[in-house]
Amino acid sequence: MVSARIGLLDLGPALDVLERARRLDRAGLRLGYGGSRLDHVVIGLVRASPMGAVAWWEDEPVAALGIMVPGGTIGFGWMLATDRWRRVARLVTVWITDELMGACRRFGLTRVETRVATDRGPARAWMRRLGGSLECICPGCGPEGEVHEQWAWTDQAKSEV
Structure with missing residues (x-):
């Protein structure tokens, strides 16, 4: 039986996802962390993310995601995925809305933000589905001059953190 499942965020599977990550996912990491x-x-993201998961398709990790909390009440969402992402997308969406958002509240976060490349239309639709608010467009923000959008979830917004 073919199945998708969610497991705890763990460094080994997260590095496996990185090895096969989509080009834009790798570019997103370079955006936030330079060269x-x-x-x-x-390694730094996993260690700084008290909340996160690895999504598996059969025995293969295909997505790693988490909320990095450098301190205080603001978290930064991140995700890496392989080309098999669509096989686990629905499960990850349910896990985020049912588990991760509640964990953010319990952790005391009042704001979570993330950036998404604007040429990723499905990502924009997903951010909206998750209740995010588009805050700004960041021209020339990517390592190759790509335009990114900044999305946020706050305790003041209609959506819950």
């Missing part, structure tokens, strides 16, 4: 080695970036 750092991407494996070091993922």
